Amino acid sequence: MSFSLGTLGLFRFPDPYTRMHAVSISDTLGVGLIVCGLFILSPSWILRIKLAVVLFLFWILNPTMSHLVAKAGIIHGVKPVKGKTGKR
Amino acid sequence: MRGRRLVLFILLLIFWFVISQEADLQHILAGVLVAFITVWFWQDLDTRQPGIxxxxxxxxxxxxxVLIVWYIIQSNIAVxxxxxxxxxxVNPVFxxxxPGIKSKWGRILFATCITITPGSVTVDIDPETGRFLVHALTEETADGIVNWRMIDEIKSLETQMQRGAEHVVDNGRLYGFDTGNTRSGNYRSNGD
Known part of the structure; x- marks a missing residue:
């Protein structure tokens, strides 16, 4: 379901930056729930540790790649949809 | 230095055994060899790692x-x-x-926390001033990030690590702890 929501976000959101937020639903919640399910089903603890390592690596790689895509977009002048910019 | 390399070696060996799921002589020898070569190959990065x-x-x-897992669930529901x-x-904002985080590892940790929670992405960090440029899906998300509890948590972790580093310096051995005052070059390529 979370993967479907991520895909729906790709169609509904207007620019690459906002679409990244939608896709991250599937990357965090979707993968997290799949790993939780497999965690319950797995027969041994070593397999569970492996699953935890996979989830950890996924949650490290996902923000790194999102950051790179966003930064590449800014450097190459991809315009965000009309919004605000503010200093706090 | 040696302590840190030993910790890295042990961690890599544990990772090898978890992934290979075998503990016969061949696997143990291969694991020790690969872990040793990896530690030797990356020894130049010693000074960039945080202390033990x-x-x-x-x-x-x-x-x-644990907190970040809770925030991931919350922000997923919000998005x-x-x-x-x-x-x-949406009403996206930059x-x-x-946030006043001084160390490099602290900034990376905070940037990762921002990006891993759906609804916000760290676009850039100024290495000199430590200013974060964040893209948020809504204005409420942006306000939430500026006043986020994780900032205080990371700052307090930073203080704890700094105390540990001072202790190491007091003992006469500098472990190359990064206090945020050192810079390894400007990575920003767009010049702004």
Missing amino acids: LSFRALLKLCRCL IKTLLFSNPP VEFE
Whole structure:
């Protein structure tokens, strides 16, 4: 379901930056729930540790790649949809 | 230096055994060899790694990880609500702010925390001033990030690590702890 929501976000959101937020639903919640399910089903603890390592690596790689895509977009002048910019 | 390399070696060996799931002579020898070569190959990165965590700092880091899982769940629900029920779908904002985190690893940890929670992406960090440029899906998300509890958690972890580093310096051995005052060059390529 979370993967479907991520895909729906790709169609509904207007620019690459906002679409990244939608896709991250599937990357965090979707993968997290799949790993939780497999965690319950797995027969041994070593397999569970492996699953935890996979989830950890996924949650490290996902923000790194999102950051790179966003930064590449800014450097190459991809315009965000009309919004605000503010200093706090 | 040696202590840190030993910790890295042991961690790599544990990772090898978890992944290979075998403990016969061939696997043990291969694991030791690969872990040793990896540690030797990356020894130049020693000075860029944070110092060895004390038990208290490790507990604090675990608390941060539990908190971040909770925030991931919360922000997922918020983004799903925005996606399904708001019309127009989004009101995205770029927000620039300075959380006051000094160390490089602290900034990376905070940037990762921001990006891993759906609804916000760290676009850039100024290495000199420590200012973050963040893209947020809604204005509420942007406000939430500026006043986020994780900032205080990471700052307190930073203080704990700094104390540990001072202790190491007091003992006459500098472990190359990064206090945020050192810079390894400007990575920003767009010149702004």
